[in-house]
Amino acid sequence: MSDSNYDEIMQLLCDRLSSLTNSSSQITPETNLISQLSIDSIKLLNLIMEIEDTFDISIPINALTDVQTVHELADLVYRIKSAP
Amino acid sequence: MNLLEKLDASAAARKALLPDGVGAFGIPIEEVYSATEARIGDRRVLLLGTNNYLGLTFAPECVRAAHEAIDKEGTGTTGSRMANGSYSGHRALEREFADFYQCSSGIVFTTGYQANLGTIAGLAGPGDTILIDGDSHASIYDGCILSGAEIIRFKHNDMADMEKRLRRLGDRVETTLIIAEGIYSMLGDQAPLAEIVRLKKAYRCILLLDEAHSLGVLGETGQGLVEKTGLLNEVDFITGTFSKSLCSIGGFCVSNHPQLEQLRFVSHPYIFTASPSPATIASTRAALELLRKGSHLRDRLWRNCTQLYSTLQEAGYMLGPDPGPVIAAIVDTPQQALLLWQNLLEHNIYVNLILPPAAPEGKSLVRCSVNAAHTTEQITYVGDTFSKLHKLVRSNS
Numbered sequence: 001m002s003d004s005n006y007d008e009i010m011q012l013l014c015d016r017l018s019s020l021t022n023s024s025s026q027i028t029p030e031t032n033l034i035s036q037l038s039i040d041s042i043k044l045l046n047l048i049m050e051i052e053d054t055f056d057i058s059i060p061i062n063a064l065t066d067v068q069t070v071h072e073l074a075d076l077v078y079r080i081k082s083a084p
Numbered sequence: 085m086n087l088l089e090k091l092d093a094s095a096a097a098r099k100a101l102l103p104d105g106v107g108a109f110g111i112p113i114e115e116v117y118s119a120t121e122a123r124i125g126d127r128r129v130l131l132l133g134t135n136n137y138l139g140l141t142f143a144p145e146c147v148r149a150a151h152e153a154i155d156k157e158g159t160g161t162t163g164s165r166m167a168n169g170s171y172s173g174h175r176a177l178e179r180e181f182a183d184f185y186q187c188s189s190g191i192v193f194t195t196g197y198q199a200n201l202g203t204i205a206g207l208a209g210p211g212d213t214i215l216i217d218g219d220s221h222a223s224i225y226d227g228c229i230l231s232g233a234e235i236i237r238f239k240h241n242d243m244a245d246m247e248k249r250l251r252r253l254g255d256r257v258e259t260t261l262i263i264a265e266g267i268y269s270m271l272g273d274q275a276p277l278a279e280i281v282r283l284k285k286a287y288r289c290i291l292l293l294d295e296a297h298s299l300g301v302l303g304e305t306g307q308g309l310v311e312k313t314g315l316l317n318e319v320d321f322i323t324g325t326f327s328k329s330l331c332s333i334g335g336f337c338v339s340n341h342p343q344l345e346q347l348r349f350v351s352h353p354y355i356f357t358a359s360p361s362p363a364t365i366a367s368t369r370a371a372l373e374l375l376r377k378g379s380h381l382r383d384r385l386w387r388n389c390t391q392l393y394s395t396l397q398e399a400g401y402m403l404g405p406d407p408g409p410v411i412a413a414i415v416d417t418p419q420q421a422l423l424l425w426q427n428l429l430e431h432n433i434y435v436n437l438i439l440p441p442a443a444p445e446g447k448s449l450v451r452c453s454v455n456a457a458h459t460t461e462q463i464t465y466v467g468d469t470f471s472k473l474h475k476l477v478r479s480n481s
Contacts (some may be wrong), residue, residue, distance in 0.1 A: 042441040045218070045237060049245075058252045060213075060234035 009081070010074045012054065020047060029071035031061065055081050101418055101439050108425060108437040118142060121456035124434060130462055132452045133327035133436045137409045138300050138381045139457025140374060146367040153366035165359045166315025166348075173365035179373055181336045185307060185322055188373060189345055190338040192365075194357050196296055196325025201227040202353035203292065203323050204263070206346075208233040213253055213260040215289070217241065217275070219268050219444060224294065230353075233261070240268070240444065243279040250287045255436070258286040264291070266298030266309035270444055270451070272410030274298070277309050281318040292321040300329025300375045301409055306382060326364070330371040334360045385409060385456040388463050392454055395467030401475045412451040414440075416481060421448035424477050431469045 014027045021037045033039045039047070048059050057080045067073050085093065102108055115123040119139040120131055128421050140146060153173065161168055174192055183188035193199040204227030208214050212233040216224055219240040228235045236253075238246040250257055262284055264275040277293070284291040295308035303311025305327070310316040320341060326334035337344065348354060360368075374381070393407035402414040418439045425437040426452070438449040452466070 040441040042444075042446075049218075049237065049239065052252075053248075057253065058234075058236050058249060060236060062229065062235050 002077045006078050007073065009055075009077050010071070011078070013051070014072055016047065016050065027070060029069065029074070030068055032068055033070065033073065034068065051077055057081055087276055090362045095276050099474040107471070108422070111434070116141075118460075119455060120350055120462060122434070124429070127429070127432050129429070129432045129434045130458075130466060131434055132454070132466055133434045134455070135297070135409075135453050136331060136457070137297075137329045137385055138331075138371075138375060138457045139385075140329070140331045140381075141373050143371065143374060144332070145374060147371040149366040149370040150363040151185075153362040157362035158254075159363070160361045161359045163358055164355060166208040166355050168359070170457060171362060173362055173369065177365050177369050177372075178336075180369060182347060184305075184372065184376060185338045186316065186336040188340050188342065190336055191344060191347060191354065192360060193335040193337070194360050195333060195355060196323075196327055196335035197226075198329060198353040198357065199325065199337055200224050200294060201230055202347065203321060203337040204228055204261070204350040205230040205349035205353065207231075207290070207292070207321070208259075208261045211259065213256050215249060215253075215260055216263045217245065217265065217268070219270060220263065221265065221269060221294065221296070224263055224265075236243055241273065241276055243283065246280070247283055250283060250289070253287075255345075257289055260287070260289045262289050262291045264293055266295040266302060266451075267410060268406060268409060269297055270438065270442075270449065271404030271412050271414075272297075272352070272408045273404050273406045274302075274309055274408070277313045277315050277319075281315050285318070286406070290320045291318070292323065292339070293319045295322055295324040295326060296335075297410060299324045300378070301382065301385065304379065306375045306378060308335055326368045326371075329375055330368050332364045332368045332371065334364055334368060342433075381456040385454065388454045388456070388458050388460075391460070391463050392467050395464075399467075399471035400478075401470065401474060408453045410447040410451065411454060414447050415444075415477060416447065416467060418448045420477050420480050421450050423480050424450045424473055426474050427476065428469060433466055433469060 017037060018029050031037060052059055054079060061078060064077055067076055074079060109126060113122050113124055119136050122129060122131055178190040178192050193202055193215050200223035208231040210232040213236060214228045214233045215236050215238060217240055218237045236249050238249050253260060267274055298308035300306040302308050310319055321337055321339045323337045326332045357410045389407050389409055393411050395411060397403055404412050421437055421439060428435055436451040438451055440446050443449045
């Protein structure tokens with residue numbers, strides 16, 4: 001995937017999180033990955049690897065310490081993807 | 085949620101995994117009888133949950149050396165080497181490790197955990213990148229975090245995935261440290277070192293190999309995976325622990341890069357901690373000597389590993405890909421793992437229980453650690469007991 005805009009990234013994350021967690025509730029940009037989706041650290045790191053491959057980027061795992069919500073994860077992916 | 089409530093939540097999550105009264109983690113061991121037997125509660129159990137790979141915990145040479153060191157130099161060094169000085173034993177052990185690995189220098193750390201913490205955080209810093217295997221030990225993750233470098237994971241032992249991530253780094257590969265392990269502690273499998281070395285050279289990175297579980301186990305003289313693969317000279321830094329094959333506590337790093345010595349002045353886990361006690365250093369030196377000439381111990385260890393791995397495989401257990409001293413039975417659910425672990429203990433066999441998220445890919449593990457001191461009869465009994473319990477575990481799926 002190239003030239004991904006923010007909405008595409010957000011949509012992909014919501015779809016992937018939905019299948020990963022089998023969540024019956026709607027996943028929104030404000031959904032908290034840990035407290036609402038109960039994603040453990042290993043699942044999150046594996047998800048990050050998938051995202052890296054989808055967008056052909058590297059996401060340092062230390063950058064995840066600032067990520068709580070879906071939109072914060074989308075912001076991080078967008079920022080790295082858009083970097084020159 | 086305040087600080088204490090967060091710990092309460094963590095305790096609740098732990099209790100949800102393990103019923104009351106099941107002390108699988110940090111089980112109380114009342115007495116240790118030998119390298120293979122101890123008392124847990126009122127049971128005399130076979131120890132298959134320790135990392136005593138060469139079975140040297142009661143080796144007379146090591147026990148005697150520790151006693152003599154206490155008599156001669158006291159019980160502790162009372163502080164760091166930077167402030168309180170380096171005892172002759174510290175310096176001798178460093179020379180002996182450097183000599184063992186044919187390296188120009190070596191550093192001894194107070195624990196194996198600190199060896200990784202101190203080496204990684206000393207080598208890399210903010211602006212650098214560290215590429216690590218997804219199944220890396222916590223000491224590697226923690227060392228990476230302490231360094232402030234950017235941390236990128238590759239899929240466990242997947243070299244295509246590792247190369248993809250190296251390629252994405254672009255020019256940043258010049259300041260990239262790659263870290264792998266000789267034997268991985270969860271499944272007991274070995275790193276594909278030849279391919280890692282090929283990529284390290286192609287991308288001109290620095291390579292650190294942690295031989296914690298492979299020291300004493302792999303290679304003609306027990307150097308580890310570097311010796312088994314003939315790639316000693318291709319690895320930049322080797323770390324390891326004294327707490328497994330060497331049966332004490334501590335860790336080391338060796339290298340031919342002269343810059344290793346600078347770690348003594350920049351690495352906080354080396355500087356700001358008490359140095360290893362005289363008894364620890366003395367017993368480790370004695371154990372290293374036994375390890376170097378211990379091909380008979382490795383022969384016995386591998387005979388035991390092969391026997392147990394084959395028995396469990398024939399019984400139908402899913403196992404890690406390589407036979408070795410770490411043999412993990414992989415089951416689908418925590419309930420199956422707990423059932424197997426409890427039944428083994430009822431049959432007087434102590435093994436390790438590993439539940440998600442510590443176990444890879446959402447599975448659960450019942451992990452055995454085999455050692456050279458186990459007798460053929462003991463290994464046969466453990467294998468037979470596992471075989472008898474396989475049906476029970478499967479029926480609980």
